[in-house]
Amino acid sequence: EIVLTQSPATLSLSPGERATLSCRASQSLSSYLAWYQHKPGQAPRLLIYDASNRATGIPARFSGSGSGTDFTLTISSLEPEDFAVYYCQQRSNWPPAFGPGTKVDIK
Amino acid sequence: EVQLVESGGGLVKPGGSLRLSCAASGFSFSSYSMYWVRQAPGKGLEWVSSISSSSRYIYYADSVKGRFTISRDNAKNSMYLQMNSLRDEDTAVYYCAKQIVPDSTSSYYFDYWGQGTLVTVSS
Numbered sequence: 001e002i003v004l005t006q007s008p009a010t011l012s013l014s015p016g017e018r019a020t021l022s023c024r025a026s027q028s029l030s031s032y033l034a035w036y037q038h039k040p041g042q043a044p045r046l047l048i049y050d051a052s053n054r055a056t057g058i059p060a061r062f063s064g065s066g067s068g069t070d071f072t073l074t075i076s077s078l079e080p081e082d083f084a085v086y087y088c089q090q091r092s093n094w095p096p097a098f099g100p101g102t103k104v105d106i107k
Numbered sequence: 108e109v110q111l112v113e114s115g116g117g118l119v120k121p122g123g124s125l126r127l128s129c130a131a132s133g134f135s136f137s138s139y140s141m142y143w144v145r146q147a148p149g150k151g152l153e154w155v156s157s158i159s160s161s162s163r164y165i166y167y168a169d170s171v172k173g174r175f176t177i178s179r180d181n182a183k184n185s186m187y188l189q190m191n192s193l194r195d196e197d198t199a200v201y202y203c204a205k206q207i208v209p210d211s212t213s214s215y216y217f218d219y220w221g222q223g224t225l226v227t228v229s230s
Contacts, residue, residue, distance in 0.1 A: 044217070091215045095154055100151045101151045
């Protein structure tokens, strides 16, 4: 099974700053990686799929990049509503697997 | 508007059973594979089970295989998770989620999720 690791575990930033989150896979995923945002008490929200495609309704400040084993989610300028936990998820090999998450909190 | 609403969670003793439901609306339910994903307290997301649009393909995580049963009723736009022989480690919020692409067995990203239902297994 594919294992995903995310770094850092916590990212402390201020509104307006740039956030760079990393996801690394134990084997190549090609481009089959998604990113989700999750806030307490809410449904997870799909942000990016196939490494770089924004899901419907996702603001342009969210962008994804990478292929193979190394992927990045970038939030160009943090808005107050962006403070949350972010998970990556792979669909290259069954079963679907999530990373442990990166918490983006307010500095 | 796509909506997924889970129900059926609650407090149950170890060894007990619960049946979760997921009511779907706003899309052609019978065309999409559906999933259960859970989040234990303080932990990340974990895929639990999935069912294809016609119920032909059903899969379980090793951690629940033999204890949980997924099913769906396309006439009722609903999915279910029968959970038997529950253990402490099954305590989690259980989410139902919709696959992003219809009639596909490979495009397992999840574009809509419910709010979740809490299952607590404790004596």
